[in-house]
Amino acid sequence: MLKFGEKYVLLYAPLEGTRYCIGELNKDTWEFTVRSEGIFDYSIGKKGFYAPNTYLTDPKGRYVIIGCLFEWDRMACTYHRGWAGMQSLPREVFLKKEELCIRPVEECEDLRKKVLYSLGSACVKRGEVVASCRQAEICCRVKLPENDCFAVRIFASRDGTEYTELRIDHTSRRICLDRSESTKDIHVGTEQIEIPIGGESCEYRINMILDHSSVEVFINERYTISARVFPENEFGGIMISKCPGQGTIEEIVIYELGL
Numbered sequence: 001m002l003k004f005g006e007k008y009v010l011l012y013a014p015l016e017g018t019r020y021c022i023g024e025l026n027k028d029t030w031e032f033t034v035r036s037e038g039i040f041d042y043s044i045g046k047k048g049f050y051a052p053n054t055y056l057t058d059p060k061g062r063y064v065i066i067g068c069l070f071e072w073d074r075m076a077c078t079y080h081r082g083w084a085g086m087q088s089l090p091r092e093v094f095l096k097k098e099e100l101c102i103r104p105v106e107e108c109e110d111l112r113k114k115v116l117y118s119l120g121s122a123c124v125k126r127g128e129v130v131a132s133c134r135q136a137e138i139c140c141r142v143k144l145p146e147n148d149c150f151a152v153r154i155f156a157s158r159d160g161t162e163y164t165e166l167r168i169d170h171t172s173r174r175i176c177l178d179r180s181e182s183t184k185d186i187h188v189g190t191e192q193i194e195i196p197i198g199g200e201s202c203e204y205r206i207n208m209i210l211d212h213s214s215v216e217v218f219i220n221e222r223y224t225i226s227a228r229v230f231p232e233n234e235f236g237g238i239m240i241s242k243c244p245g246q247g248t249i250e251e252i253v254i255y256e257l258g259l
Contacts, residue, residue: 001025001032002054002063004095008032011052011065017043018052018067020100038100041067041224042195049088049226064105065091069214069226088226089209089216101221104209112137117238117254129156134236135257138208141250145201147171148245154210155182155229156237163237164229166208166217173199175223177215182229195223203250210236211257 002009010021010032018040023033041049047070055064070085090105116131134155142150149169156163164182168175175195182190207218217225242249 002093007035007095007098009093009095009100011040011054013051017041018049022095022098022100036098040100040102041226042193043069043226044189044191044193047071047189048193048228049224055090062092062105063094065093067226069228071228086214086228091224096221099222102224103218103221104207104216108137108209111257111259112255113258114256115253116256117252119249119252129237129239130252131238131254132236133238133254133256134210134212134231134234136210136236136238137255137257138206138210138238139251139253139255140204140206140240141252142168142204142206142242142247143202143250144168144170144204144247145245146199148247149243150204150247150249151241152206152208153237153239153241154208154215155231155233156235156239157231157233158235158237162231162233163239164215164227164231166206166215166225168197168204168206168219170197170199170202173197175219175225177217177225177227179227179229182231184232185230188230193225193227195225209257 008025020040021034021037023035025032043049049067052065052067058064067088068085069088091102092105094101151165151167153163153165165178177193179190205220209216213228213230215227
């Protein structure tokens with residue numbers, strides 16, 4: 001349980017994924033009164049972000065959370081693989097206007113080796129490969145009106161037959177991480193991950209961090225999606241596209257990451 005002033009945040013991980021509650025704690029009766037609740041990470045239960053651990057002694061006074069990112073067959077694997085999942089990036093959590101906000105810790109910026117692509121307010125050609133990298137950070141700022149959409153394809157093959165796509169679609173009122181074409185391996189889980197949204201005119205600040213077989217997405221410090229993907233191609237193309245509406249891509253920066 002995390003304390004923010006008079007408010008407390010309870011993180012818990014049932015089978016369907018990691019969730020949170022915000023409320024007050026009566027220390028006389030130890031009764032927790034829930035005022036609001038939500039989803040901490042929109043992954044697929046125990047096959048995504050799970051079992052969060054909180055670093056309580058951060059020198060900067062932050063609450064830093066790390067979870068596990070598991071393989072698609074975690075619940076059914078019957079052979080010895082030699083590993084079991086991977087750790088997520090450390091995330092800072094904080095309250096803003098009594099909403100839980102989540103973002104990568106600022107130290108993640110130390111992994112940025114060089115800028116692969118940078119573009120201010122401009123149009124991006126649909127389907128154009130703007131960078132090629134399997135360890136990357138993609139930072140976007142996009143304004144979308146009603147009935148418009150924006151998409152980023154990652155881990156794309158040269159021929160375009162293999163890719164994972166993040167899509168913000170105001171027509172369907174969904175944020176979707178589409179893994180249906182993420183690999184040619186028929187044994188790998190490729191479920192879509194969807195988040196319902198209002199669909200009204202909105203500005204989005206998107207941060208995507210890629211590391212060979214993982215993608216972690218942070219949108220407006222409010223929505224997070226974590227998933228494992230297993231592309232067979234080594235090209236790792238990154239493509240940005242927007243539907244032909246009135247929305248604008250305000251900024252895009254893509255960094256190569258490394259130690």
